[in-house]
Amino acid sequence: xxxxxxxxxxxxxxxxxxxxxxxxxxxxxxxxxxxxxxxxxxxxxxxxxxxxxxxxxxxxxxxxxxxxxxxxxxxxxxxxxxxxxxxxxxxxxxxxxxxxxxxxxxxxxxxxxxxxxxxxxxxxxxxxxxxxxxxxxxxxxxxxxxxxxxxxxxxxxxxxxxxxxxxxxxxxxxxxxxxxxxxxxxxxxxxxxxxxxxxxxxxxxxxxxxxxxxxxxxxxxxxxxxxxxxxxxxxxxxxxxxxxxxxxxxxxxxxxxxxxxxxxxxxxxxxxxxxxxxxxxxxxxxxxxxxxxxxxxxxxxxxxxxxxxxxxxxxxxxxxxxxxxxxxxxxxxxxxxxxxxxxxxxxxxxxxxxxxxxxxxxxxxxxxxxxxxxxxxxxxxxxxxxxxxxxxxxxxxxxxxxxxxxxxxxxxxxxxxxxxxxxxxxxxxxxxxxxxxxxxxxxxxxxxxxxxxxxxxxxxxxxxxxxxxxxxxxxxxxxxxxxxxxxxxxxxxxxxxxxxxxxxxxxxxxxxxxxxxxxxxxxxxxxxxxxxxxxxxxxxxxxxxxxxxxxxxxxxxxxxxxxxxxxxxxxxxxxxxxxxxxxx
Amino acid sequence: xxxxxxxxxxxxxxxxxxxxxxxxxxxxxxxxxxxxxxxxxxxxxxxxxxxxxxxxxxxxxxxxxxxxxxxxxxxxxxxxxxxxxxxxxxxxxxxxxxxxxxxxxxxxxxxxxxxxxxxxxxxxxxxxxxxxxxxxxxxxxxxxxxxxxxxxxxxxxxxxxxxxxxxxxxxxxxxxxxxxxxxxxxxxxxxxxxxxxxxxxxxxxxxxxxxxxxxxxxxxxxxxxxxxxxxxxxxxxxxxxxxxxxxxxxxxxxxxxxxxxxxxxxxxxxxxxxxxxxxxxxxxxxxxxxxxxxxxxxxxxxxxxxxxxxxxxxxxxxxxxxxxxxxxxxxxxxxxxxxxxxxxxxxxxxxxxxxxx
Numbered sequence: 032x033x034x035x036x037x038x039x040x041x042x043x044x045x046x047x048x049x050x051x052x053x054x055x056x057x058x059x060x061x062x063x064x065x066x067x068x069x070x071x072x073x074x075x076x077x078x079x080x081x082x083x084x085x086x087x088x089x090x091x092x093x094x095x096x097x098x099x100x101x102x103x104x105x106x107x108x109x110x111x112x113x114x115x116x117x118x119x120x121x122x123x124x125x126x127x128x129x130x131x132x133x134x135x136x137x138x139x140x141x142x143x144x145x146x147x148x149x150x151x152x153x154x155x156x157x158x159x160x161x162x163x164x165x166x167x168x169x170x171x172x173x174x175x176x177x178x179x180x181x182x183x184x185x186x187x188x189x190x191x192x193x194x195x196x197x198x199x200x201x202x203x204x205x206x207x208x209x210x211x212x213x214x215x216x217x218x219x220x221x222x223x224x225x226x227x228x229x230x231x232x233x234x235x236x237x238x239x240x241x242x243x244x245x246x247x248x249x250x251x252x253x254x255x256x257x258x259x260x261x262x263x264x265x266x267x268x269x270x271x272x273x274x275x276x277x278x279x280x281x282x283x284x285x286x287x288x289x290x291x292x293x294x295x296x297x298x299x300x301x302x303x304x305x306x307x308x309x310x311x312x313x314x315x316x317x318x319x320x321x322x323x324x325x326x327x328x329x330x331x332x333x334x335x336x337x338x339x340x341x342x343x344x345x346x347x348x349x350x351x352x353x354x355x356x357x358x359x360x361x362x363x364x365x366x367x368x369x370x371x372x373x374x375x376x377x378x379x380x381x382x383x384x385x386x387x388x389x390x391x392x393x394x395x396x397x398x399x400x401x402x403x404x405x406x407x408x409x410x411x412x413x414x415x416x417x418x419x420x421x422x423x424x425x426x427x428x429x430x431x432x433x434x435x436x437x438x439x440x441x442x443x444x445x446x447x448x449x450x451x452x453x454x455x456x457x458x459x460x461x462x463x464x465x466x467x468x469x470x471x472x473x474x475x476x477x478x479x480x481x482x483x484x485x486x487x488x489x490x491x492x493x494x495x496x497x498x499x500x501x502x503x504x505x506x507x508x509x510x511x512x513x514x515x516x517x518x519x520x521x522x523x524x525x526x527x528x529x530x531x532x533x534x535x536x537x538x539x540x541x542x543x544x545x546x547x548x549x550x551x552x553x554x555x556x557x558x559x560x561x562x563x564x565x566x567x568x569x570x571x572x573x574x575x576x577x578x579x580x581x582x583x584x585x586x587x588x589x590x591x592x593x594x595x596x597x598x599x600x601x602x603x604x605x606x607x608x609x610x611x612x613x614x615x
Numbered sequence: 616x617x618x619x620x621x622x623x624x625x626x627x628x629x630x631x632x633x634x635x636x637x638x639x640x641x642x643x644x645x646x647x648x649x650x651x652x653x654x655x656x657x658x659x660x661x662x663x664x665x666x667x668x669x670x671x672x673x674x675x676x677x678x679x680x681x682x683x684x685x686x687x688x689x690x691x692x693x694x695x696x697x698x699x700x701x702x703x704x705x706x707x708x709x710x711x712x713x714x715x716x717x718x719x720x721x722x723x724x725x726x727x728x729x730x731x732x733x734x735x736x737x738x739x740x741x742x743x744x745x746x747x748x749x750x751x752x753x754x755x756x757x758x759x760x761x762x763x764x765x766x767x768x769x770x771x772x773x774x775x776x777x778x779x780x781x782x783x784x785x786x787x788x789x790x791x792x793x794x795x796x797x798x799x800x801x802x803x804x805x806x807x808x809x810x811x812x813x814x815x816x817x818x819x820x821x822x823x824x825x826x827x828x829x830x831x832x833x834x835x836x837x838x839x840x841x842x843x844x845x846x847x848x849x850x851x852x853x854x855x856x857x858x859x860x861x862x863x864x865x866x867x868x869x870x871x872x873x874x875x876x877x878x879x880x881x882x883x884x885x886x887x888x889x890x891x892x893x894x895x896x897x898x899x900x901x902x903x904x905x906x907x908x909x910x911x912x913x914x915x916x917x918x919x920x921x922x923x924x925x926x927x928x929x930x931x932x933x934x935x936x937x938x939x940x941x942x943x944x945x946x947x948x949x950x951x952x953x954x955x956x957x958x959x960x961x962x963x964x965x966x967x968x969x970x971x972x
Binding site: 039040042043046047048049050051053056059060062063064065067068111112113 | 678720723724727735736739740742743746747748749750751754755758760761762763764967970
């Protein structure tokens with residue numbers, strides 16, 4: 032009942048909430064007061080759980096009875112760098128079993144870095160009558176059998192997206208499991224699959240789904256098959272090609288060019304596995320409309336790349352290998368004034384000598400020429416403080432800046448100084464910076480800058496940097512919005528961690544591997560902070576078999592209301608009050 | 616126009632009016648095409664034959680106050696005209712919702728009772744825009760809502776404050792030291808001068824501090840907890856619905872007592888003799904303290920010095936501070952670096968530097 036001072040009647044709130052969909056806003060609304068908490072939980076349709084171990088499925092179900100969409104994340108980000116051992120965790124099965132019973136009307140499941148079995152996929156297929164969206168990003172543990180079950184069982188499926196998942200796919204026949212009556216597909220991303228697909232099934236599927244606007248094929252789809260597929264779906268907005276490597280045959284080329292010229296709606300291109308540059312002109316008809324181009328796997332060399340990119344003046348997002356070189360980035364800066372996101376990946380990171388001419392100059396050109404640039408991921412082999420300062424001053428609107436200098440602890444190659452000043456300028460000028468990755472030679476000083484200026488940083492990645500605990504202390508003490516912190520190979524120890532223990536409860540997670548945090552400190556932290564799970568990951572054997580002062584191999588700390596998890600493998604120990612008494 | 620007058624006027628000249636009674640009892644006539652724009656009024660007219668005369672005036676739902684009804688009529692009067700362009704309508708709508716939040720809420724409520732969906736959506740969206748991007752505190756303030764959730768019920772991160780926690784920290788540190796010393800004085804008959812010295816140092820210390828950025832999360836934890844403990848005591852019995860949620864969260868109650876134990880074990884672990892430790896331990900709470908062992912004046916002086924060092928380090932100029940920090944760092948370096956891998960050779964063991972392709 033609204034009290035007489037309240038100017039916000041409850042029935043009004045329900046209407047208003049239907050227009051508030053952003054997770055952060057919903058979370059804010061839910062803790063305003065008791066009545067809003069209640070109304071909000073009954074109205075919540077979508078939930079995002081950034082760490083699947085932060086909460087138990089039954090807790091989510093109890094609080095939010097009307098969910099239609101669930102998004103979960105499992106393993107920590109450093110799993111992408113092979114730093115999280117296999118079978119660490121992140122299992123979806125306990126979740127799906129609970130969700131299946133609680134939400135018969137669930138429509139959407141989005142998972143990232145989780146382990147999903149075929150059995151889980153079967154549960155999805157038979158439990159939700161109106162299931163529409165399945166996105167499995169960087170997941171593993173399932174095969175095309177599970178996909179068959181989804182195809183056969185989800186009659187209203189709109190989106191099936193397997194981006195970068197590891198799928199065991201013995202057969203390409205699973206596409207045949209989509210029934211003839213199935214027409215609802217809007218988005219299909221199977222680019223991660225290894226095996227050859229059944230082309231007839233693929234063609235049939237594309238042909239019978241008139242609303243299909245996103246199709247990402249795998250590399251097993253040869254260029255000669257592409258034209259036919261595209262012609263069946265001229266309404267495509269996003270396309271990921273298969274391989275482009277066949278020897279040039281004029282017939283195939285003209286067929287392909289003709290097919291592309293029919294796709295008036297195409298805005299995003301990706302794929303391009305293994306490219307024969309002679310085929311590239313076939314896509315020129317669509318280039319002027321492209322806003323997103325993903326050439327992450329395309330072994331296209333500089334000259335051909337430049338030709339392609341210079342045809343795309345409306346580009347907003349470009350992912351490319353370092354074959355683009357400084358020259359190409361300069362051309363990009365001149366041509367693509369709407370560019371907001373740039374990612375430059377290393378073509379041969381393990382080569383002793385640079386194989387391409389990509390340096391700090393490329394980054395500087397783009398920062399000078401692209402006024403809307405907000406997000407950068409840049410792998411390179413050399414950097415200077417001066418270049419970073421220039422980049423910092425040119426683009427104050429940057430929100431995500433990730434610089435990966437390939438050689439660990441590489442200094443400013445001109446002055447041989449640490450890159451503290453350069454990154455200091457970055458955090459000082461980028462007032463809205465939310466995500467930052469550091470590299471190169473860095474002392475504690477850079478962390479002092481980050482703690483002082485990085486007030487909006489939510490995610491920070493650190494490797495081979497800093498001198499002492501002061502570095503870690505600056506970050507934990509100063510970065511008010513810090514949510515995820517991941518550190519590897521830095522000389523950070525116990526003191527900063529223990530002194531800032533309370534800060535850890537305000538963050539989603541902290542990862543530290545190959546640092547100097549002792550087992551004793553982990554025990555203490557786990558014992559005294561019941562709302563944290565302090566996981567010691569150590570493949571050398573039980574930590575109590577070594578002295579307490581001995582550093583642990585890997586440490587993963589995350590806040591949780593679910594208590595210690597029960598599905599840990601033998602090389603993971605949770606430090607809590609009980610385990611501490613067991614250890615001592 | 617009175618009823619009698621209306622009866623005399625020729626039918627061609629007459630516009631149709633609908634009689635409506637507002638919640639304050641007054642009866643008014645509203646042009647038919649305008650009033651019928653509201654589904655509820657429309658229903659009353661068509662299904663129940665109401666509104667044709669003063670005696671059969673349609674009573675508005677309770678949530679439609681007189682001033683709200685007037686506003687709603689403005690809305691209806693504008694939108695029921697068929698010839699308007701989308702641009703005109705949009706422009707009118709934008710101006711229409713430029714009212715205070717209280718009014719927006721009342722409008723939404725009133726429009727909802729009249730089932731006038733376009734207006735409900737319009738005002739709801741305007742309210743949603745006001746709420747978006749705000750913190751819970753800000754929302755409470757705008758809409759005058761009570762802060763009646765306990766900390767356990769809030770699944771949100773501990774908040775940072777804008778007041779300088781270092782002042783509070785140092786005050787606390789000094790309060791603690793003063794208390795310790797007073798106790799020792801009682802036992803050992805130490806002169807009161809030392810207490811006086813303490814006060815002076817606090818003042819000196821405060822002059823170092825010029826307020827700044829950075830927060831101590833631990834401070835806020837304790838403050839919040841104390842505040843909410845009190846509030847919890849005062850609170851009335853939670854209704855059934857809330858009990859379910861509280862049970863989930865009550866097990867998480869992290870009371871202040873744990874922090875005392877944390878603090879004292881930390882002191883053991885950190886070994887107060889190490890000067891640099893005091894730099895880090897400030898973020899842990901210092902309330903009533905179990906003091907292990909004796910405190911002798913020499914140690915007390917050292918502690919005073921350490922706290923001053925801390926304040927100075929925090930507030931001195933960059934170059935000076937860099938020197939200190941770097942020299943502190945250098946002390947540690949040999950001990951830590953040997954533990955790390957040596958880069959390339961151990962890449963396989965320590966994972967890769969590049970994400971899996």
